């Protein structure tokens with residue numbers, strides 16, 4: 115029943131979904147690592163990125179690549195703005211205060227969108243060429259699938275190089291590990307947080323564009339579930355650690371696709387429940403996530 | 414170089430430092446001794462802009478810095494090697510050292526200081542690509558001191574550099590402290606090992622439950638009966 119091509123097809127789907135989860139999870143994990151803030155508004159930046167992409171795609175004269183890059187850039191700045199207005203005044207506040215604030219920011223963004231563009235889902239249609247199917251050895255994938263994976267991998271590689279080698283990148287890793295010690299080094303934490311919000315929001319916007327293209331639709335609440343699942347991915351991989359977010363994203367993408375693809379169709383409605391069960395299971399075995407620091411390492 | 418005036422640090426209702434005044438002059442090696450909980454770490458943290466100051470003033474090079482954030486204090490030439498080392502375990506030894514020079518723009522000078530730190534602590538050179546978390550306690554302390562030196566500080570604050578280390582490593586670290594002192598670096602040294610601290614320091618302050626109990630030249634304090642009884646267990 116499960117032919118090799120069917121399995122290969124599922125793998126492609128898993129890489130696809132996993133790439134998007136990974137892109138979203140990186141921003142969540144960077145911000146959590148620095149501020150211990152679970153940023154519920156992250157998924158809403160994804161949504162804003164998708165809408166902005168739609169706006170540009172509809173203006174047919176914009177080159178396709180710019181319909182992606184412009185929203186990334188703009189949403190990067192929106193991320194900085196959200197941090198400045200909503201989160202910076204709370205520096206040093208209890209985690210639960212920040213959590214509630216991010217829920218508030220999320221619902222403000224969603225409701226503003228409902229008020230201005232209505233909750234009506236809109237079609238996100240790319241030029242036909244993008245959805246063209248290619249078949250290699252019986253396995254088929256669209257140009258969009260290839261673009262999703264290629265772009266995600268390229269963006270993640272660029273981010274990794276940045277965080278590994280640049281002065282700000284090293285400062286970011288140091289601050290995520292020990293904020294007090296990082297401040298004693300003379301690192302201006304606000305600057306590092308700003309860069310983290312910029313980069314993370316940029317990746318969320320890219321994921322939003324890809325998500326909208328894959329499901330051919332945008333609506334104001336589209337960011338909620340991907341945001342939540344990306345958070346699960348970040349926790350599975352070890353929150354605060356960027357490679358953990360990538361690993362968790364792909365793991366979750368595969369798990370979800372395989373759950374739907376290899377179990378009887380009657381189960382597929384439970385895919386979200388399955389995702390959270392998987393989270394619980396992994397956390398039972400590794401309470402700090404797969405790549406997270408064990409408690410002894412932190413001491 | 415740095416002057417602390419009538420400093421009070423309070424965590425919520427608890428006053429950890431109460432009306433402390435002290436001064437460290439250019440090129441001096443001053444030590445702050447006292448029992449656990451006396452307020453030594455809080456005093457250093459206050460100078461670094463990291464502790465909740467309730468009242469009093471901190472003046473560095475004649476300029477008040479009481480309300481400045483830590484990065485502005487570092488910019489004024491202060492390096493703080495904190496209690497418990499706080500090296501970045503997930504970063505390599507060399508990355509840790511480079512972070513010590515985070516604010517510096519003169520890459521040639523940074524390279525020079527990196528070589529100097531490696532010359533002071535050859536163990537760090539051998540382990541420069543290793544994650545700092547894999548180092549022994551003594552190596553981590555050397556790394557923490559080296560990291561503080563990488564900013565080429567004019568004031569170096571060291572918080573309990575001998576804590577929990579084997580005697581041989583303590584000796585090594587103190588000979589480096591003396592060497593830096595001879596080179597003219599201003600040093601504020603916090604120690605529980607009062608004997609060792611009084612041996613190397615020019616002047617000392619004795620802190621007791623958040624207040625300065627005694628102050629004076631280290632050579633005098635080392636013979637003071639009160640100090641001998643309370644801190645030198647003689």
Ligand SMILES: Nc1ncnc2c1ncn2[C@@H]1O[C@H](COP(=O)(O)OP(=O)(O)O)[C@@H](O)[C@H]1O
Pocket residue numbers: 424427428429447448449450451452453454455456
């Ligand atoms: N972050 C903090 N929050 C609350 N109390 C603190 C904090 N840091 C230190 N204290 C308290 O302040 C007092 C002085 O501590 P500290 O400055 O660390 O002294 P020392 O370095 O001399 O051992 C202690 O009673 C300690 O419990």
Ligand SMILES: [Mg+2]
Pocket residue numbers: 450453454455496573
């Ligand atoms: Mg202390």
